[in-house]
Amino acid sequence: MSDLGNPYSFFARYSADLCLFLLVADCGQLSRAAELCGLSQPRLSQRMKSLEDSLGKPLLLRQRRGVALTRAGQDLRDAVEPHLREASAAFLRLQQRPKRRAVVIETDLALASFRLLPIFPALCADHDSLRLSLLSRQLPDREADGMADLTVRMEPRCADGPRVRCLFPERVVAVCSPGFKARHPQMRQLRDLLDLPLIDLTSVAVAPWFTWPRWLQHHGLSLSGSGDRLSFSSYDHVIQSAEEGLGIALGWRGLIDSRLAAGRLVPAFETEAESDQGYVLRMTAARPAAEVRAVFDWISLRLTGPEAAR
Template sequence: MSDIGNSYSTFSRYSADLCLFLLVAQTGQLSRAAELAGLSQPRLSQRMKALEESLGQPLLHRERRGVSLTRAGQDLHDAIAPHLGEAASAFARLQRPARRRTVVIETDLAFAGLRFLPVFPSLCAAFPDLGISLLTRQLPDSAPGPEVDLMVRMETRQQDTEALRCLFPERVQAVCSPAFLEQHPDLARPDQLRALPLIELTAAVNAPWFTWSSWLSQLDPGGAQTRGERISFNSYDHVIQSAERGLGIALGWRGLTDSRIEAGTLVPALPVELQSPRGYMVRMLSRAPSSEVREVFDWICAQFGE
């Protein structure tokens, strides 16, 4: 055992220089090996000379364009390269943590802020060995990037399949704060809304959801132009917060604003609700989804589906 101990003790004094020697042999240049090792070239040269002195024979031919191995250097290389190389590779594998499996979900800002984020800790707790990433956009692209596994977006409802489910249909009502409603106790008809401050989500003309223009045109076709103030935000969170603070009336999507109505921070401004052929759909994007993606898909359906 003492011999083994002495061997390891001796080897440990020169192990770093032996690794540097293999790097020099691999690159064929002291300058390049020094750069890779994070040393100055003079410092590396000193350590190679110290290694040669410890072995009592030259290991390198120092030439103008680089270095080559002497016969002793080649013998040393052949003796240690397979073992030190294997040890270095094994250490790198053990040092590198196993890559965590990840499921990437993309959805719009409204669904993320009002429905997904409140239950996100529960989703992570349900899959403790899985990384969950949430990507948000104002309007998710119908053809997202290859990194996305699941997508939740407002679109035309389709028949449910194993990879596609409707979480809830688009049902929209006008909502405001209780204080705002008290200030306008005579509200009873949709046409009356046109004279009041309307809070809206900034959106393109062909947005796949109700806007004030499309919502009012169905309830009050041929009505006069809106005369009240229009307040616009590019975040639905801000739309809802503004309505809660009494700045005006907003469109409230059932499924997104239900908790605010239950809490009493929002109330229906009118006893009317419109439903469209659209809805929040969740879909698996891969034709061969992993078991983890399927499990998260089922969790979302169970959590948000009606």
């Protein structure tokens, strides 16, 4: 089927040679034009001859010290140069558009799963000119600060400053499913926990957060008794196990509040333990870019301001 009715498919046959023709016309020399376009001079000369054959008229006058345009060559140049130059410039502008600035947020798996991932689509939508990444680890590594623009870590609480914001303190309550609490009416005092299944979060290093031994010690108890001990490496699994009625878990205020509000979890006891730790949001650079500060302010508002209650 002929493609004469389709101007693009027809023009595609000759567009490259037309661009080469304009380059030759600008240079006035086949050798210089061949060097610029990365072709051998014989190959470029062959391409020009093919273009002349397709039009049925000579375009170049070969001279001793270069080439000159024939009348037909000048007419062709006048006809196509403005349009091809405009198309070339437009393509170059599109190709050289600045890439989206990358902003990397590092935090632990628990905060990522329970607080950041639910709001991450909104964060991306409100900062669509940025390429946002969430880097989550069980224990964020300070030596990896160079990889992240922002960090959210459990660390000693401090006063808010230009590059740091305490999102919420570490306040921990023992939680279980409503069904588990109903099946264990003997839970009246904290020491009763010691004979019940306790679900803990394992860690490959010394955890900066409350563990069952530390939480019980805070209340003057030691981890002993006949109760089962379940351990998971993911806080997601810890909380899911508690929701399924497998035992009692430690619940961090600020992470599991929505589950308490929905009734999926209930406090086993109203007693809480609070440490001098908290989830702290930091900008790692001494002079953060405006884009990083915008993300810092957005997260601060969503996790501490009126938006946090939504």
